[in-house]
Amino acid sequence: MTAQQTGRVTAVHGSRFLVETPEAVFDCVTRGKKGGIACNDRVEITPTSSTGAVIDKILPRANLLYRSDRFRSKLLAANIDQVFIVTAAVPSPNPQLLNRCLVATEAAGIPARIVVNKTDLAETADLLARLRPYVALGYPLIALAAKQDAAAMQPWLTGKTSILIGASGVGKSTLINRLIPEAEIATREISTALDTGKHTTTHTRLYPLPDGGTLIDSPGMQEFGLGHLDLAGLQDAFPEFRPLIGQCRFYNCRHLKEPGCAILASVAAGQIMAERWHGYVSLLKELDAPRY
Ligand SMILES: Nc1nc2c(ncn2[C@@H]2O[C@H](COP(=O)(O)OP(=O)(O)O)[C@@H](O)[C@H]2O)c(=O)[nH]1
Ligand SMILES: [Mg+2]
Ligand SMILES: [Zn+2]
Structure with a gap:
């Protein structure tokens, strides 16, 4: 029972x-205290019993999606093909959460897709109109309406490894249960296997899809810090900024209020969404804040 085995992390x-x-x-x-293991990581383990094991090593990752605040990072998942950012008109969405999810996904080099759930609600029409410019961004x-279909x-989804992220209450679990008929049973099994008696909904876990592929559910998030990015990484995570980088008057322009800034000119001309630039500014300010 002690021979090393290779496997993948299915729940954290x-x-x-x-x-x-x-x-x-x-x-x-x-x-020891070695952390930093993400859902869907490939790992080497040494069994210590028929059901228990120790993780020895994380195998090299294709990518890693994570968020971070000033104090710590929170790994969401590794080795993923695409990120679905789930939104809904109710509860009323925070537009900057969407931007932060998009920036994190771009920074990890993973394709992002936006899901608008709850199309059965009348309020959804406004949200769809507001998000249309994001389609133009690519x-x-x-x-x-996950509740219906x-x-x-x-x-x-077929054949891909995908993760659902977004605020709590947007319908991620409803979507998982709709797509994976056995999800509720699998969830209960994982809870039984991992629960230490405490009530918690903080698991990240993956489910095999009936037609092939993998879907990862993540706990809802209200905040999404990106303290791990630097200025270059942050700018580069906005695809609409990329053609303009290097065109500002100052080589070290931060696109806040500098004269001759190509990005500010584009915002003023309505070519870059003001909401996106505001998202950039708020992330930049966090980069500047002292870290502990
Ligand atoms: N009207 C409507 N409500 C939905 C839909 N999908 C989910 N909900 C509701 O939204 C609430 C939150 O759903 P849940 O799946 O727990 O969201 P999660 O926190 O993102 O996992 C629940 O009351 C769901 O019944 C939908 O398509 N339409
Ligand atoms: Mg949920
Ligand atoms: Zn500039």
Whole structure:
């Protein structure tokens, strides 16, 4: 029972991890205080019993989606093909959460798609109109009512590893349950395997899709810090800024109020959405804030 095995992390719950190998599913801990393991990481483990194991090593990642505040990073998932940012008109969305999710996804080099859920609600028309410019930026938008039908998602998912992120209450769990009939049972099994008695909904976990592929559910987020980016990384995460970088009068322009700024000129001309520039400014200010 002590031979090393390779598997993938199928659920993360605090410092406990479920790892699935060709042989079994193991309830794992890490050696020492080593953290930094994400859902869908490939890992090497050493079993310590028929159901328990220790994670020895994370195998190299294709990518890593994460957020961070001044104090710590929160890993969302590794090795993913696409990120679905789920929004809904109710509860009333914070437009900057969408921008932060988009920036994190761009910074990780992963394609982003926007899902507008709850199209059955009248308020959704306004949200769809407000988000139309994001389609012009290159982000596909999928509108659906998960409560009724999630067929619009299906063609996007097959054969891919995807994650759903977004505020709590937008309908991520409803969508998962619609797409994966066994999800509720799987969720209960994971909770039984990982729960230490405490009530919690902070798991990140993955589900195999019926037609092939993997879908990862993440806990709802109200905040989305990106303290790990630097100025160059931040600018580059806005696709509409990219053609303008290097065209400002000052080589080290931060696009805040500098004269001769190509990005500010584009915002003034209505070519760059003011809402996007405001998102950039608020992220830049966080980069400037002292870190502990
Ligand atoms: N009207 C409407 N409500 C929905 C739809 N999808 C989900 N909901 C409701 O939105 C609330 C939050 O859903 P949930 O899946 O728990 O959201 P999560 O926090 O993102 O996982 C629940 O009351 C759902 O019933 C939808 O398509 N239309
Ligand atoms: Mg949920
Ligand atoms: Zn500038």
